[in-house]
Amino acid sequence: xxxxxxxxxxVAAALFICTAAPQVFAHGxxxxxxxxxxxxxxxxxxxxxxxxxxxxxxxxxIGDSAFNQNCARCHxxxxxxxxxxxxxxxxPLGDEGDEVFLQRIRKGAVRDGRVYMPPFEGTLSQEAMWxxxxxxxxxxxx
Numbered sequence: 001x002x003x004x005x006x007x008x009x010x011v012a013a014a015l016f017i018c019t020a021a022p023q024v025f026a027h028g029x030x031x032x033x034x035x036x037x038x039x040x041x042x043x044x045x046x047x048x049x050x051x052x053x054x055x056x057x058x059x060x061x062i063g064d065s066a067f068n069q070n071c072a073r074c075h076x077x078x079x080x081x082x083x084x085x086x087x088x089x090x091x092p093l094g095d096e097g098d099e100v101f102l103q104r105i106r107k108g109a110v111r112d113g114r115v116y117m118p119p120f121e122g123t124l125s126q127e128a129m130w131x132x133x134x135x136x137x138x139x140x141x142x
Contacts, residue, residue, distance in 0.1 A: 032120065033069035035128035037062055043126050047106075051098050053134045063135030066128050074117070079139050085117065089141040101133050 039058040053059035067079065074085040081087035091097040106129070108119035120129065 032118075032123045033066075035062065035066040035069070035124055035131070037125060037127040037131060040127045040131060043130065047102070047126060048130070049099065049102075050095050051130050051133050051137075053130050054137065056134060059131040059134040060138055062128070063131035063133065066124070066132050067135055070120070070124070071132065079136060088136050089139050091136060091140070093137055093140055097137075098133060101136070102129065105129050105132070 040053065040056075040062065043052055067075075068077070071079075071088075074081075075088050076082050076085075079088040088101075091101055104117065105124075106119060106121040108115065109117040124132075
């Protein structure tokens with residue numbers, strides 16, 4: 001006579017794999033959140049090379065929220081990375097850091113065909129990106 005529970009181990013393994021799979025792939029399936037930039041001066045359609053909102057209190061408030069909604073899941077709360085992505089507190093201040101930040105947030109990062117950071121150009125406005133950069137400068141560390 002065959003044991004009635006002989007397939008139980010295989011069923012349990014299959015259930016575990018099916019329930020764990022969403023967590024494994026969740027990093028790549030994140031939907032960017034809209035950023036309300038009400039209160040910020042519009043910057044136009046030409047990409048600026050330098051942050052127009054540096055030290056602006058409204059931009060800092062908006063950037064803090066936008067970072068938490070769109071960036072913290074990889075770069076960490078407070079921009080303190082847990083190792084998944086770079087710790088953005090160490091971006092250089094001023095125009096040097098602006099250049100690095102804007103290139104990466106606009107174009108993302110792909111290596112060997114794998115997306116390490118999605119491009120946000122076309123998803124977040126330039127105002128939203130600069131607001132995030134403005135907030136990042138408030139948590140900067142050497």
